[in-house]
Amino acid sequence: MLVTAYLAIIFLLVLCVGLELTARRLTPPQPTPTAVANPAFRRFQSVFLRAYLLALWADWLQGPYLYKLYRHYSFLESQIAILYVCGLASCVLFAPFSGWLPQALGRRQTCLLFCLSYSACCLTKLSTDYFVLIVGRVLGGLSTSLLATTFEAWYVHRHVDVYDFPKDWIPSTFAKAATWNHGLAVGAGLVANLLAEWL
Structure with missing residues (x-):
């Protein structure tokens, strides 16, 4: 199989x-677009893509092995289902705030909040305590909702307000991010599956 x-x-x-x-x-x-020929834009785009794609890689890497981890901890199917529902429900509950947080806390601070909440989410996986795992899934839901908005809000703000690049160049960055995201999803799934099966 x-x-x-x-x-x-x-x-x-x-x-x-x-x-x-x-x-x-x-x-x-x-013809070569002006954005591709602009070294300042390419540097800025590269900085954004490295950080954003690393965050996406971490998110994709975690998914394939979670079920196997929970089974290894000897949880029942119903308990595992509750863990997944907690993660998805918290993502839905935090989603309305994820658009507001970058304006309230600042874009950079919200990106750091994502990193902290996602790190804490990953650390909770080391525990076999069910309540700690639920807290981890809630933090995972917060992280997922922040991932979908925070980095992009930071990028658009810096692109337009700080560097004053033309708005027409924004889609080229998000097209690259989307293209790489698909490859990262497949690659992370394969790596996570191999690690879960062979370690």
Whole structure:
């Protein structure tokens, strides 16, 4: 079963690379956008993408092994379900505040709040105490809702208000982030699964 899954992933990866190369060959060459040629913008974009993609990688890395970890702690299916519901419910409950927090606390401080809450969420996984794990899932829900808004709010603010780059350049950064996010999701899933199976 596992071999079939890996073969399917390899097949789909080869197919995606082939389609991408074909699309690039068939698309007429475009003039180089000004954003790509601007070294200050590229440096700023690189700083943002490194931090944001690292946060996304951490989020994706955690998902595949959680169920196995909870089973290893000998929790029942119903208890595991409650842990997952606590995480999802807290994400829903914190979502309305995640758009407000960057304005109230500041964008940078909210990014740091994400890092702290996510680190605490990960540390709670070391405990076998059910209540500590519930607190961890609540912190995970807070972190997930912050991840979806905070880094982007920081980026847009710095892009427009601090560096005064044209707003037309913003989509190029988010397109890169979205493209890398898909690859990170697959890669983190594979790494987490391999670590969960072999360690």
